[in-house]
Amino acid sequence: MAKEGALHSIEVQAARFEAILTTARDAIISINGDGLITLFNRAAESIFEFPASEVLGKNVSMLMPSPYREDHDRYLRSYQETGEARAIGRIRKVEGQRKSGETFPMELSVSEVRVGEEILYTAVIRDMAERQRAQAEMDRLRLLSRQRERLADIGALASKIVHDLANPLAALSMVSQGILRRIERAPEAAIETVRGQAERLVGTAQRLDALLGEFKDFARGQRLDFQDVDVAGLLRTVEEFWKPEAIRNGVVLDVQGPAEAVSLRADAEKLHRVFDNLVKNALDAIDGPGRIEIRVEPAAAGRVRIRLADSGPGLPEGVDVFALFETTKAGGTGLGLPICRQILVAHGGDISVDKGDSAGAVFQIDLPLHGTPLA
Amino acid sequence: MASCTCIPILLVDQDHIFRQALAENLRIDGHEVVECDSAEEALPAMRARACVALIAEYAMPGFNGVHLADEFRAARSGPTLLVTAQSSGAVAAHVEVRHYVRLLPKPVAYDQLHDVLHDLFVVRSDS
Numbered sequence: 001m002a003k004e005g006a007l008h009s010i011e012v013q014a015a016r017f018e019a020i021l022t023t024a025r026d027a028i029i030s031i032n033g034d035g036l037i038t039l040f041n042r043a044a045e046s047i048f049e050f051p052a053s054e055v056l057g058k059n060v061s062m063l064m065p066s067p068y069r070e071d072h073d074r075y076l077r078s079y080q081e082t083g084e085a086r087a088i089g090r091i092r093k094v095e096g097q098r099k100s101g102e103t104f105p106m107e108l109s110v111s112e113v114r115v116g117e118e119i120l121y122t123a124v125i126r127d128m129a130e131r132q133r134a135q136a137e138m139d140r141l142r143l144l145s146r147q148r149e150r151l152a153d154i155g156a157l158a159s160k161i162v163h164d165l166a167n168p169l170a171a172l173s174m175v176s177q178g179i180l181r182r183i184e185r186a187p188e189a190a191i192e193t194v195r196g197q198a199e200r201l202v203g204t205a206q207r208l209d210a211l212l213g214e215f216k217d218f219a220r221g222q223r224l225d226f227q228d229v230d231v232a233g234l235l236r237t238v239e240e241f242w243k244p245e246a247i248r249n250g251v252v253l254d255v256q257g258p259a260e261a262v263s264l265r266a267d268a269e270k271l272h273r274v275f276d277n278l279v280k281n282a283l284d285a286i287d288g289p290g291r292i293e294i295r296v297e298p299a300a301a302g303r304v305r306i307r308l309a310d311s312g313p314g315l316p317e318g319v320d321v322f323a324l325f326e327t328t329k330a331g332g333t334g335l336g337l338p339i340c341r342q343i344l345v346a347h348g349g350d351i352s353v354d355k356g357d358s359a360g361a362v363f364q365i366d367l368p369l370h371g372t373p374l375a
Numbered sequence: 376m377a378s379c380t381c382i383p384i385l386l387v388d389q390d391h392i393f394r395q396a397l398a399e400n401l402r403i404d405g406h407e408v409v410e411c412d413s414a415e416e417a418l419p420a421m422r423a424r425a426c427v428a429l430i431a432e433y434a435m436p437g438f439n440g441v442h443l444a445d446e447f448r449a450a451r452s453g454p455t456l457l458v459t460a461q462s463s464g465a466v467a468a469h470v471e472v473r474h475y476v477r478l479l480p481k482p483v484a485y486d487q488l489h490d491v492l493h494d495l496f497v498v499r500s501d502s
Contacts, residue, residue: 166460167390170481174396177485181403197399200392 027125031060032118035076039122047106047127049099065097080119088112088121096125104129160334161215168208175201214335224267224346231264231304232257235294238275242283250289253279258296262304264369266347274340274351278308278363281336285312285361302369303349309362314355321353381405382496385426387417387443388458389435393481397430397458400485414438421450428496430488433459433466433478441469444476454495458483 021028027044031037037060040052048055048063055062061072075086086092087110096106105128113120179197182190239255246253275294282292290311299305315321322341323334337351344351349367356362384401388394389412398408409424411417414435421429429447433440444455457470460481470478477491 163460166481167393170458170460170483171390171393171396173482174393174400174485178396178399178403181400181485185403197396200396204392 027127028122029060029063029125030120030122032120033076033080035059035061035073038120044125047098047125048096054099063096065095065103068094069097076121087123093128096127105132157215164211165208168204168211171204172201172208175204214339217335217339224270224343226265227268228263229266229268229271231262231296231306234268234271234275235296235306237272238279238294241276242279245283246279246292249283249286251283251286252291253294254291255294256296258304262296262369264304264367266367267343270343271347274343274365275308277336277340282308282310282312282361286310287312297364299366304367304369306365306367307362308365309356310360311356312360314359315353315361322351381407382428383407383409383424383426384492385409385411385417385421385424385429385431385447387411387414387429387431387435387440389413389432397485397488404489414443417443418446421447426451427453428492429453429455430492431455431457433457434461441466441473441476444473448473448475456488456492456495458488 021039021041024041024043027047028039028041029037029044030039036057037055038057040050040055045051050063059073061069064072079085079088087108089111091107091109094106094108095103097103107126107128108123110121110123113122175197179190179194179201182193182197235255235257239253243253279292286292292311293307293309295307295309297305297307321337323338341351344365344367347367349365351363351365354362354364381404384406386394386398386401386408387410388397391412394410394412398410401408409420409426411420414437417429417431420426429444429451431440431443435443440455440457440459444457447453447455454475455477457476457478458481459466459478467478470476475495477495479488479491
């Protein structure tokens with residue numbers, strides 16, 4: 001009974017082992033001390049493209065390309081003599097060779113077991129070719145996707161440039177045609193009328209130039225000239241510059257610097273430009289009597305936060321004003337705020353926008369006190 | 376360039392330089408031109424003034440030129456010439472279904488604009 005029980009247990013163990021060998025996705029190959037193949041599972045047959053009957057009893061080096069093939073017996077002997085392992089106990093990346101002659105990358109782990117007097121070496125092998133192919137395909141698709149995004153961006157930019165340039169060009173063209181038609185019909189009388197139209201031509205050309213300047217600015221990216229900037233001084237300059245226009249528009253421009261002196265490393269001219277853009281946008285948005293407040297707020301250590309709030313109508317829902325070409329202004333390029341963000345990010349800071357408590361928009365600028373230029 | 380009966384024209388474009396230059400050219404040809412810089416200004420003007428044709432920009436904040444053309448058609452039974460830098464298929468599709476609207480891209484040659492206006496006015500007179 002005990003003998004039958006033991007036999008049954010052995011049969012069960014063998015069946016389990018067989019099931020594992022058969023169902024494993026990785027190749028499992030055993031060799032004896034002479035390097036001859038004693039076990040070659042179904043996955044090994046699939047990976048190496050040899051039926052087991054063609055490899056059992058043969059030297060395992062037949063599954064290797066040069067130089068592994070020529071060196072394997074020597075490595076095996078060296079290990080058996082010195083105990084110095086090259087493959088045993090570690091995962092190695094090597095090359096295998098299929099029956100077709102195709103070589104392929106594989107991951108190999110080898111273990112050693114003694115069964116009585118016999119030493120068996122068992123390798124578990126993973127075919128990495130498919131994984132590499134899949135990775136290469138993913139990389140290719142990723143690159144393609146990035147290229148398509150860039151092309152779409154370029155397409156959007158080109159479309160934007162065409163559209164934004166067409167309007168001032170149309171104005172230039174129509175003014176010029178008017179001048180010519182006046183001169184043709186009544187040359188002597190044309191002089192004074194033509195002067196006014198010529199002035200409009202100059203104004204339109206300047207407008208085109210400003211437009212091109214914005215595109216150039218954005219395309220160029222931000223190179224910063226770092227210096228010590230007194231935040232209170234910067235805000236005072238902004239206030240002095242914009243106060244006359246604010247007064248003309250009936251807007252109260254209320255600027256309060258920090259309670260204590262705050263100095264930060266920044267490009268003063270570029271930061272001024274950011275505030276110019278925000279104040280101008282606020283004045284345009286308010287379009288009549290209203291209020292713009294600029295405050296320095298408490299921030300995390302080593303940083304400064306500046307808040308600009310206006311009493312305008314606020315920003316429309318679902319509009320990302322920092323996205324390229326998003327504009328709420330007729331004739332706007334949609335580059336002003338993206339350029340502002342570009343400048344602030346180049347300083348190591350950022351800008352965000354939210355709704356005001358009662359109305360309007362609130363912009364928050366966050367900057368490090370000791371900024372370093374981004375590479 | 377086709378000869379044209381001088382007609383009172385409602386001209387709507389927020390680009391004041393283009394609008395004034397086009398108005399100037401139309402006045403050289405003897406047309407009376409009522410200028411507006413927005414749809415908001417144009418809507419009461421089209422009811423108050425006896426203009427028989429509308430020239431407008433398509434892309435105006437809050438109220439595009441096709442909507443304005445529909446309003447003008449209802450108010451004055453008149454045709455519309457849209458002059459615009461917007462060249463999308465959607466704009467053309469909007470215009471195609473309206474026999475009383477034509478579309479010209481900016482920049483535009485005045486002579487071409489005048490000829491299209493003439494055709495539109497003649498078509499309008501016949502329909």
